[in-house]
Amino acid sequence: MAVDRTPVLKRCRSLALDPVYLGIDKKSNRNAHRSNRKLSEYGLQLREKQKAKFIYGVLEKPFRNYYAKADKMRGLTGPNLMTLLELRLDNVMFRLGYGRTRKECRQIVDHKHVLVNGKTVNIPSYQVKVGDVIEIKEKHKGSQRYKDILEVTDGRLVPAWLEADHENLKGIVKEVPTREEIDVPVNETLIVELYSK
Structure with missing residues (x-):
């Protein structure tokens, strides 16, 4: 079984994510290395997808399957995806x-x-x-x-x-939770844009 072994706080820093969303109350003492480069549109979309995958602990293939299922459901794909992950x-x-x-x-x-x-x-x-x-x-x-x-x-x-x-x-x-009830800092619209290319 594939397992992501990246140190949690290091991953949180790279995704600009607060560890509280993972249930961890530790804070990283190191400052995230910020480059002056602006993220491209693709970079932003990819980061949102990585954030969602990391928070819910889902790997790429199952995440893609969730997206395909959310796409087939009635309503907006983004909120559907978040609901599937939440359930x-x-x-x-x-x-x-x-x-x-x-x-x-x-x-x-x-x-x-x-x-x-x-x-x-x-x-x-x-x-x-x-x-x-x-x-x-x-x-x-x-x-x-x-x-x-x-x-x-x-x-x-x-x-x-x-x-x-x-x-x-x-x-x-x-x-079933609505998108407003899901307190995860992910912009699912960017994930939809990434997959619909």
Whole structure:
């Protein structure tokens, strides 16, 4: 399986991205090396695509597939793409606060700790639907790991399209998120322009 092993803060600096969007509260002490060169239109579009891929932890081929799927859906391709990325199981776990970062949520899903509607799902890219109930397996609920995670993520706001029950480590997808509800600093219009060339 392909894995991106670039140091996170270094990647955040190169993409001019705040690590908070990844669930990391560290700040890089180094200043990003700024060249005086202005980014070309293609450079800007590419950077937005790289930003979206990096935030959601998606590699190029699956990202292209998401774009193709978003293009076929009714409505605008850009917001559709962001909605598809937001409804990934690992991201929903992150939004519910059951993982400090999306990478950690991905690992939790991989290790079969998660039930969707009572069935074990170990595919991080699984697309959740409205009405789906996502919870941590009963035997893992009492583990120290989740107590530590909830301690860190307790102050994090759960989006309006999700309902979280931290007592029982459970969450429900109430509705499909609109673009306004997705607080990711990505200009999806530039991604659409890049792919529609």
